[in-house]
Amino acid sequence: MTARPALWITLEGGDGSGKTTQAELLESWLRDSGRTVLRTREPGGSEVGQLIRDIVLHHRGDIAPRAEALLYAADRAHHVETVVLPALERGEIVLQDRYLDSSVAYQGAGRVLDGAQVRDLSLWATNGALPDITVLLDLDPVTARQRLDSADKPFDRLEAEKQDFHVRVREAYLALADAEPGRFVVLDAAASPDEIAEAIRTRIAPLL
Structure with a gap:
């Protein structure tokens, strides 16, 4: 039997944009189609990454912006080397919640660091690894905050900004998508979950 080609999909978007819901729907659809799926996330997609996640999202007190960017890059370096690349080499589909675009948006624009430097840091950390397709769930911050408030759970450090x-x-996310239209697909996260899921499947099906 001929091995099926691997595929690396990342989901991006602001907090409250619905990435978790869409990851669940996409994973189910891919598995139903007979594909092997590795679902992961950043930060926290490995044992080391979970330790870093606890620091960057739940540490009480300030973290210097450059230190924060370096922590995310450290997580990313380990995650790609030990989780993502091995799965792709096995011919699996990697479905990932957040990647380097999150660092450019959050640590670059959000923390007012140099976005190009933040991106270069992650590219160095991962030896230039980029996903095949990135789905950006775009949602205005007011609606996103309403969603987070209705979830009735404590905010992490970034959600609380x-x-x-x-x-x-x-x-920053929209600027990234404009700069790389071949990799990004931008979807209106205010649409219904089913409408968004269908749009994602339409874009990904030709790649399978």
Whole structure:
């Protein structure tokens, strides 16, 4: 039997944009089609990454912006080397919640660091590894905050940032998508989950 080609899919978007819901729907559809799926996330897609996740999202107190960017890059380096690339080499589909675009948006624009430097840091950490397709779930920060409030759970360090932070994050994401139209597909996260899921399947089906 001929091995099926691997595929690396990342989901991006601001907090409250529905990435988890769409990851669940896409994973189910891919498995139903007979594909082997590795679902993972950043930060926290490995044992080491989970330790870093606890620091960057739940540490009480400030973390210097450059230190935060370096922690995310460290997680990414280990995650790609020990989780993502081995799965792709096995011919699996990697379905990942967040990758380097999150760092450019959150640590670059959000923390007002140099986005190009943040991106270069992650590219160095991962030896230039980029996903085949990135789905950006775009949602205005006001609606996103309403969704987070209705979830009735404690905010992590990034979710708790003020609205201007999340506005900068959204603008950075859209700029990234404009710069790489061949990799990004931008979808309106205000649409129904089923409509979004169908749009994602339509874009991914030709790649399988």
